[in-house]
Amino acid sequence: MLPRVFVCFLISLPVLLALGSTAKSSKKSPAAPAAAAAAPPRPPPPNDPSWALGLRLYQALRSDSSSVNTLLSPLLVASSLGALSGGSAGTTASQLQDLLKTPSLTKPGAQAGEALSRALKSFTKANGTSFRLRSSSAVFSKQAPAVNQAFVKDSKARFSLQHKPLGKGDSKADLKQLHSWAKAGLGGLESAPLVSEIQAKAGALIVANALHFKGLWEREFNQEGADRRTFLGKKYTKVVMMHRAGLFRFHEDIENMVQVLEVTLSGGKASMVLLMPFHVENLSRLEKLLTVERLSKWLDKTNVTSVSISLPKANITSTLSLKKQLSALGLTDAWDQKVADFSGVSDKSKGKLHLGGVLHWASLELAAEAGKGSADLEEEHIEKPKLFYADHPFIIFVRDNTSGALLLMAALDHAEGEALHDEL
Numbered sequence: 001m002l003p004r005v006f007v008c009f010l011i012s013l014p015v016l017l018a019l020g021s022t023a024k025s026s027k028k029s030p031a032a033p034a035a036a037a038a039a040p041p042r043p044p045p046p047n048d049p050s051w052a053l054g055l056r057l058y059q060a061l062r063s064d065s066s067s068v069n070t071l072l073s074p075l076l077v078a079s080s081l082g083a084l085s086g087g088s089a090g091t092t093a094s095q096l097q098d099l100l101k102t103p104s105l106t107k108p109g110a111q112a113g114e115a116l117s118r119a120l121k122s123f124t125k126a127n128g129t130s131f132r133l134r135s136s137s138a139v140f141s142k143q144a145p146a147v148n149q150a151f152v153k154d155s156k157a158r159f160s161l162q163h164k165p166l167g168k169g170d171s172k173a174d175l176k177q178l179h180s181w182a183k184a185g186l187g188g189l190e191s192a193p194l195v196s197e198i199q200a201k202a203g204a205l206i207v208a209n210a211l212h213f214k215g216l217w218e219r220e221f222n223q224e225g226a227d228r229r230t231f232l233g234k235k236y237t238k239v240v241m242m243h244r245a246g247l248f249r250f251h252e253d254i255e256n257m258v259q260v261l262e263v264t265l266s267g268g269k270a271s272m273v274l275l276m277p278f279h280v281e282n283l284s285r286l287e288k289l290l291t292v293e294r295l296s297k298w299l300d301k302t303n304v305t306s307v308s309i310s311l312p313k314a315n316i317t318s319t320l321s322l323k324k325q326l327s328a329l330g331l332t333d334a335w336d337q338k339v340a341d342f343s344g345v346s347d348k349s350k351g352k353l354h355l356g357g358v359l360h361w362a363s364l365e366l367a368a369e370a371g372k373g374s375a376d377l378e379e380e381h382i383e384k385p386k387l388f389y390a391d392h393p394f395i396i397f398v399r400d401n402t403s404g405a406l407l408l409m410a411a412l413d414h415a416e417g418e419a420l421h422d423e424l
């Protein structure tokens with residue numbers, strides 16, 4: 001534990017900075033809160049496959065205690081699997097559909113596909129307004145029989161899933177091809193190598209998603225450039241903290257000691273939800289609390305509150321192979337050459353076509369930048385702000401305002417920065 005005095009010291013400067021901006025913004029007569037902040041809370045829709053799959057996949061990834069800075073796009077994974085489910089039959093299809101099932105969908109396959117397709121389009125439309133997004137999805141095939149053009153066309157139109165054949169080379173060449181595709185998908189960012197090898201046998205289908213996301217705030221954050229703060233993550237590091245006081249949807253769950261904050265992104269087409277334990281601790285306890293029901297409750301309880309936010313300027317990047325986790329969630333037949341049934345992908349597929357991998361590359365940038373139009377916003381009247389001081393691990397969700405779908409989910413366990421040794 002940190003000595004109390006030190007904690008106070010950590011908090012005091014940003015508070016002063018934030019209060020500085022408070023004083024400035026309350027000089028004028030109080031104005032109504034920004035429309036987006038006042039919009040009614042929208043809990044995750046109970047029939048949304050991206051939340052249902054996202055939370056389960058996240059938990060499966062985090063059950064490996066070595067996972068650090070987990071980041072995934074539930075919407076991209078779910079829609080690519082949704083496309084594959086349309087090309088499959090038998091138990092392969094039912095297991096894929098079960099992954100996307102939610103309690104209130106009566107016809108899981110078709111309805112989940114519809115919901116995902118709509119959400120993808122809605123997010124793509126918000127690109128450039130609420131965030132800058134790059135995203136690509138592809139299904140690679142290795143020495144596969146001729147792929148059904150109706151499947152290719154449908155997956156492209158509804159799920160932006162491209163079909164790409166892998167070259168004739170060995171697994172090293174395959175990996176190289178996949179990596180350079182991911183690099184292009186991330187806008188040129190180098191990504192960490194895959195931990196597990198990909199051995200694409202003849203007939204393998206490899207699903208790949210790549211996404212780069214940078215949220216644009218309604219108003220810019222102040223950056224405390226020269227004076228760095230300590231982020232108390234896996235390692236203690238020095239980071240740049242960004243500050244802003246304003247009106248945000250906020251809730252404190254006293255019993256579970258969790259702060260819930262929802263920050264609307266520029267233009268209101270998407271928002272970022274942050275969950276953080278009251279005190280410095282790793283995320284294990286909070287993660288055990290995460291269910292769609294509890295999240296709905298938390299988001300329902302948020303109300304517009306004056307909050308002084310401090311966030312580390314940070315990037316989270318991840319490279320994931322999801323085979324183990326998806327298998328644990330019940331997707332078993334698709335990987336087995338003898339059992340898998342992708343007859344909708346290719347008529348001559350029986351005994352050959354199978355799933356060879358589900359790969360995921362993602363990066364998330366937390367920066368100070370606001371979107372267009374921040375100058376035209378009304379003044380905010382901020383009073384006695386609550387503190388949301390993110391100097392220790394927290395969880396991030398990015399959700400679409402219109403469809404409610406979950407674009408991103410991330411854990412920030414560690415912020416890159418100069419390491420601090422033995423100071424505490």
Ligand SMILES: *[C@@H]1O[C@H](CO)[C@@H](O)[C@H](O)[C@H]1NC(C)=O
Binds near residue numbers: 065066282283284
């Ligand atoms: C998180 O903290 C708890 C309690 O301090 C500890 O038992 C657990 O091993 C930690 N988990 C990780 C992933 O570090």
Ligand SMILES: *[C@@H]1O[C@H](CO)[C@@H](O)[C@H](O)[C@H]1NC(C)=O
Binds near residue numbers: 124128132133
């Ligand atoms: C978002 O807009 C940028 C810039 O216009 C573009 O490069 C990018 O491809 C778009 N992303 C998507 C997912 O359409």
Ligand SMILES: *[C@@H]1O[C@H](CO)[C@@H](O)[C@H](O)[C@H]1NC(C)=O
Binds near residue numbers: 039267268269401
């Ligand atoms: C966000 O969703 C609410 C509720 O459906 C809607 O009233 C509002 O217009 C939406 N905002 C934007 C910017 O789309």
Ligand SMILES: *[C@@H]1O[C@H](CO)[C@@H](O)[C@H](O)[C@H]1NC(C)=O
Binds near residue numbers: 301302303
């Ligand atoms: C916001 O929620 C808190 C706690 O749930 C409550 O005490 C407060 O009165 C609420 N404020 C408004 C304006 O509804």
Ligand SMILES: *[C@@H]1O[C@H](CO)[C@@H](O)[C@H](O)[C@H]1NC(C)=O
Binds near residue numbers: 416
């Ligand atoms: C995050 O990455 C972007 C480029 O992708 C870079 O400009 C920025 O400085 C990085 N931020 C941090 C805190 O490292």
